[in-house]
Amino acid sequence: MTAAPAHTPEAVLQALRENQSAPNGPLRNARAEELVAAAESTGDRDLVRKALFELIAAYEFSTERGRMLVPFARLMQEWDKDPSAFDQHDVHRFHWMFKWVSSGMLTLPEIPLATVERWLSEMERRYRTAGYSERAVRQAEFTLAHETGDAERAARAFAAWTAADRDSMADCHACELNDQGRYRLHQGRTDGALDTWAPVLDGRSTCAEEPHRVLAESLLPLVRSGRLDAARAHHLRGHRLARGNESLLPAIGRHIEFCALTGNEARGLEVLAEHAAHLPADGNPAARLDLLGGTLVLLRRLLALGHGDQPAVAYGGSPRTVAELHGLLDAEAAAIAARFDARNGSTAVSERLRDRLAQEPLVERLPLGVRTGRLSAPRGAAPAPRETVGDAPRTGTAEDLPELVAEARRLRALGHPRTAEVWDRVAAALAAAGQAPDPLLAADLLDRRALAAAQAAEEAAGPLFQDVLEAYRAAGDPAGAALAEQRLAVAAIRGGAEPEAVRDLLARAADAARTLDEAEPARTRRVAAVELLRIRYEAMRREEAGDDGGAWTDAALAEFVATYAEGDGVDDLVGDAEQLRADHAWRSGDPERADALLASAVRRIVGAGRPWDAAEHLARRARLLLDLGRVDEAEDAARAAVEHGAELVDAGGSAALRTTLAEVLYRQDGKEAEAVAHALEAAHRWDAAGESAGPGAYARMLLAQALGAVGRHAEAAEVLESALPDLLKHGDEHVVRARDALARSLRALGDAEGAAEQYLRAAEVTAAWEHQGAHAQLATLAAECLSDGGLDDDAVAVYRRAVGLWETVGDPVSLARALRSLAWLEARGDFVAARRLMDRALAAVAADGDPQLLLERARTWSQTAQLVMEAADARAEDEEAPGGDASGGGGLATAGQESLALLDRAVAAAAALGPAGLDERGQCTGRAAWTERRLGRVEAAVSRVRSMIAAIGPAGTPDEERAVERLEFLLEKLTEAA
Template sequence: MEIADFDSLRHALAENSEEPEGPARNARAEQLLVAAEKLDIPLAVIEALGHQLKVYNYSSEKDKMFVPFARLLRMWDERPEDFDEYETHSLHWVFKWMTAGMLDQPHVPLASIEKWLGEMEHRYRLAGHSERAVRGAEFSVAGHVGDLARAERAYTAWLAADRDRMADCHACELHGQGGWHLRNDRYAEALEVWGPVLDGEYSCAHEPHTVLASSLVALLRLGRVDEARAHHLRGFRLVRPMESMRGAYADHVEFCALTGNEARGLELLAERPAYFTDTGQPRSRMEFLAVVALLMDRLTGLGLGGQRVPGPVGRAWTAGELAGHARVEALELAARFDARNGTSYVGDQLRERMAQRPLADRLPLGVRAARTAPVGLPAPDVAAPAPERPEQSEQPSLPALLAEARRLSDTLRPHALEAWAAVAEAAEETEVDTYVRAEIADHTAMGRGPEGVGLFERAAELYAAAGDEGEAIAARARAAYVRALSGELDEALAAIDEPYDRILALYADDATGVRQTASVLMSRARILMRRVHERSAGAEDAERAVRELLALVGGRGGSDVRLVSRAAEGRAMLAELAEHAGDGERAGKLFRQATAQFVGAELPWFAVEYEVRVAALAHEQGDLAEAERALRAALEHGGPYVEPVGRAQLHLQLAEVVGGRGAAAEAAEHALEAAHWADEAGESGTLGAWARHQLGGFLLRQERFAEAAEVLESALADLRAETHGDGAVVQTQWWLGDCLSELGEHRAAAERRLQAAEIARHWPEQHDHATLAHLAAESLGNAGLPAEADQAYTRAGELWRAMGNVHFLVRSLRARAWLALRTGAGAQGARQLMADAVRECESALETVGDPAAAERLAGELGHTHRQFGDLLARSVPEDADDPAIREAFEAALAEMAAAVSVFGALGEEGLHGRTGAELAAGWLEADLSRPADAAARARAVLDAYEGADPADETVRARRAEARQLLEPTEE
């Protein structure tokens, strides 16, 4: 717009202040200064210079602010009368910015900064200001150069001085005070000082942004990782859109480097390529480059030095290359500061920061980030034995490897197949006997799945050649079972008959042992169970086979874990047969018996599958407590032996069950774990997306809106209608819209709600479509887009009418009425919409038959009359004459009286509505100069609450307002 006068300049300056930080806003400020100079009004130039100084300060071009400030100071010295009160205050206020700005520029001599401190102190004293801001500035200088004794003195004097108009806001001061504790490794004290900012008691344009960022390492070092995660998600959302906050942004990158979230750290770097090279604030660039070096060193240490990473534009970078580049650049900047300061403090601090070691192997964040490091299972979060692996020495002998492999196999320990793989590798260079070759082939086949049939047959031949006929038969039975797993069920059924007959004959003649016999019977039972599952046939044959197995091993387990395992699995097969027959109660009982046997034999990892089955059955039967118990037991039994995808599924199921009983905080913890393990398993786009969807919902329930928004946005990147259903996409958009609305991001909230509404528009049931359109309208109105809001309310109203939902139809009409009044669309149009809302309610009341529904509609009518009265009273133009005002107020009073009547008919249910309308009517009576009538209404409210609970907040507020209404009449 053209700047024709001072008012248009001020309007343009205000508009530019609302623009995002960055070069575009700075360039516009420069244009506005030129326009101000053409007006030939000193105050216009002063305001334009102040605006320019402000936008420079909050951008990457902070070094430009010295020129406009020098000009302002010269103008003040020459003609202070040209400055109004506000600009006089602003001029003294930005003295503090100059001190910090000089510290950020290593080319500004320290002597100049000290001289400036003296100048600031002198001018503040002349202006009658406290020395608090001066001592705060001195503290910053002393801390920067490493003069910690002087910093301590200045810190004490800063806190002791009186707060006045020149003191920084409470939030900024607390950030600086906590930073002093942080610098001295007093982490708990820093967090205590920052508490009021973190809790929202104090805030400003840049807080709690920087406090949240500064708190990250302190929380990690204190082991408060849950809070650190929350502060990262909440804080990064605040920092992301603000160009001037490179130092705080660096804190978040550092957090990622220290918590195993290297991939997210890379994503953060990719979002801000200009941060590598912007030179307007050298100190924050130095800090940013230092954490870049830290992150790249971490990647290089993980063996990923050759990985491509985001870096300064103009070339491709690997992690190793960027580590070296960032370190050199950061140290060069540090050397410039140290040369200026005459100390080594900046460089020492920088080297210490770059040399930090990770504080967590991986701290799950809930947002998607691909794993950059090789997966290493962390310590289990439940009591469980550590994974047992083959014992190894520098040069293990074959006999040692063989003994260890047999021990692990005999006791059914995890990693037995790995041990046999080591035996097989060693046996390639050593002559071994036939039996050992049979064992190697047998166990190698176990790890091959469907491809293992031939190896099992080869193992059988070798066992037979070694004289162990029973083990040879067992190997052939295992080959038959693998055929069944491969879909060759008929072949498997045919192949198992001979091993079964032969093993029974050998066992009867004491020519083989119970282990081999049980192995064959188990293979046969498994094959028959496959027939039940695949063809729903042969249940009786399968049950006979299982009972035959149990008869063999049921009383022979003892310390032989293999036989106990056979018995437990047999019990689980009977459970599956009971479930197949529709007897869920018996199935659950048998599954629990099976898990008890596995756990009793110290084989808890085998119980996981069956606890999950118990949970599913319990859920079907509505026994959510048992479902929860079983899922917790599954996690405990599995410990570190459950694969990542299995852990993700268990945590996700538990999250849904726990969340279903209202424990949102614990449910969120399980959903977070589910997202983490899904990422580890490479399931980010499917299982991980659903886990993040659930996590976002649970965080929203806890009103952790910023964290929920980050998680839900991450989930949306992977949620797809074809894999999760469009209902999941709509729900995620819906939740995200709720979060953004609570965060005050109304335009973004409207976009999410409209996107969800567009999907729901195609559903047969239109309630969600209408609700989302209504919510979108609210957001559009709050975003200052009245025309768009009215369109959305109109759309929602049409849908509510089509569904016969009078309540929300009326609410959409009332909302449109208020929009029309606020936007100047015309008081007449607003009154018409509100009158339409009244008619809709009255019409519905004439036809409704259900008493409860009629009562609800009457309540809606009462609220509509009340709002109609408010709207009429507020629709009077400021320049209206007295008759017009009285006419509007009388009409408003009539609506209030109608509201009182409607609410009064509802008895106790309408009490608060009646008293609210009565008080509103009382104030209108007072405005119409009818004090007696106003007093009568006030007394009616007090009478209505006679004997009411005095602790009720509504009761207290209404009584207080009634007494206030009475005061003028009692005088």
């Protein structure tokens, strides 16, 4: 049997370095433990110390924080034996870890309070001996006092902590502000806490775990302060930062709690599911209690809503419902809190847990913008009452029944969107009074039931409308019967009835309308409505048969408009006909005529006193105007659509209006922030309409793009990642748009590899498109991201693909840029190949007459000059290396002359562009000056710069002023170097 090879110190040291960058968690911890044993096997005490440091750090940022005590005790023995064996860096780390151990002891209820106090004293003694400030010690004392419920001692320690000098042992400023803000929040000073956290939240003070933790801590204070937009943003941003990080499980608990108290229970369950594996982790009882606390807030809220049977997450090896999981975790959390109380000699921990679990929801619903699942219907739940016109829902009474009936009939005559709600109140009033309706009212209520069935696409709608027809006839209301005939025809059309059956029903409806008494106010409206319905149906039949029928439809609608343009009470129907004609004109390539028709339709419908019916037409007009490039008018139309649609009760209808306004605003520079608000509201309303996966996904894409445009990339990425599975079903154009937006946000967040993946996936989609410009652009962006992420080989391969695509597309500017980027990657190993690529880039833009090509030639000459100098430097380094070739032959001087010649050509090209080339000309002049300086020709360098300053002359434009300022600064540097 072959023995395992002995560990070498070099191999162990390399493994320690690799483990430092590994994800926090059990695997990193286990590897760190192995490396301590490996270090010991080498007999190298310095290596053992390094391994112990790594093991302690691994424990600190995991759920096994309590295990750091043993390796730190060993490290302290090493220190006490020979402090001189620790280098300056390790001396600092050793004392720094005292703080970890001190706070770590507090997280373990089995460690007696007396032991914690002794350790604090030991920490104070060693810090004093080492010459450190007492700031860190007093902070540790404050934490001990606060956690154990000693308010007086906590106040004294807090004052001493914040008054002491900051030194190298003090926590980073961001972490200190976190603790200080939490203390002020504990004192009931919400505004004081938020003010304290402000430098962390706005990015002025950060560290490895901040603002992650402060973002979580700020959630509920922000909601309580009414700053809902900030709370939403902090959740999306903070959850993204904390997700999957074992050392941030308390923050995850805060995010779950936030979801529970803002009407986002389904989102809370999703966050819990991501971290459910950590629920039983007991290596850090304090952190576990924080996670359990937030989880229990959510579970209690779900129980209160009747979702006890809702599947939650697996626990103890078995799937659990909400009720089951609550029962298990409630008992465990109480037991952990009791253990802390017993150790601390107070009830502080249990009281905090009790207060946390007793919280009531802060808002009914705070839309977050992300796509979440839906909770199953609670057992035995009754439908929630809906908002009614003017007032909150109320139960009708016998006394107000006549008024309610009159109001319902008035709203029905107007076609008001909230008519159904008032009829429901009428029905409730009848039930409350124990009355039976008269025949006419019974027919009205039956009509309400039939319309609800039709809206829900129930098969019973047709038979119900037949019953409505008979009920109105029996009640002696021929106008109501005529309307029921029309609705029977509509139900047949929606149900896919045979054409002849539909035509028979339309003929019956027309006859019923025409036979109404001439004095009947509704006669003209009934006749016109049936005629418009007939035209729409016949147009649909022609389209289904493959006969465009556009000319027939337009002619029929024109005749309808001419017939009823002066009709009494049918202006809205005439407007609907004009809208249909507008749609035909738009499809036929006459957008200006379509716009005029839509504008007329809106005027008629609004003039008829039915603004809610004009809202959709206004939204159509906004989209048309946007296509025509008349953005200001499009915005006016979109805003009017939202205003006129204020009465709509259909969530999908109002969501569509908001989506249109959001898109119009997003297309305008400077209005993206307002687009965020409308897209967020649109997504929320699409969710309410049950359309999360359809138009709701598009609204989320708009939301993410607008968020990205205003620099809120973490929120944008969170929203897009939640919506991407839905967007993938929306067609190639949406897929590419979504992946491009996600890539932009990931790149802004520093995730270059993730951005490259999204660009490449989008490029795969566009590879099948006829025009390859989008494919080439996405490949180029992917290559840039791969290069940014240090994946040079992959970047080279994708750049080569992009170069081939740009050659196919015939875009010389983009081709030259891709070739130059590829050249710089090749230059890391092969300057000859890189120079050939630069020459190809120059050839791509060699044509005369195009200013953009001339600018690209200048840039290519300038970058080739840089490449020449870097190649010379690389050769010089090789020649100086042991065994190198010393036959350089004056390489630097030769390269310098070639570089200057290239830069002179670049300067001349940029100068020929006039003001458009000023910036490039200045950069090239600066590079030439430094090249002269490297060749020892300081006077020539200065002369170049002064010549350009003189050429610019008295600075007139802001660009010229900036150029002169930069050149004068360059002169100072050149003089200093001389």
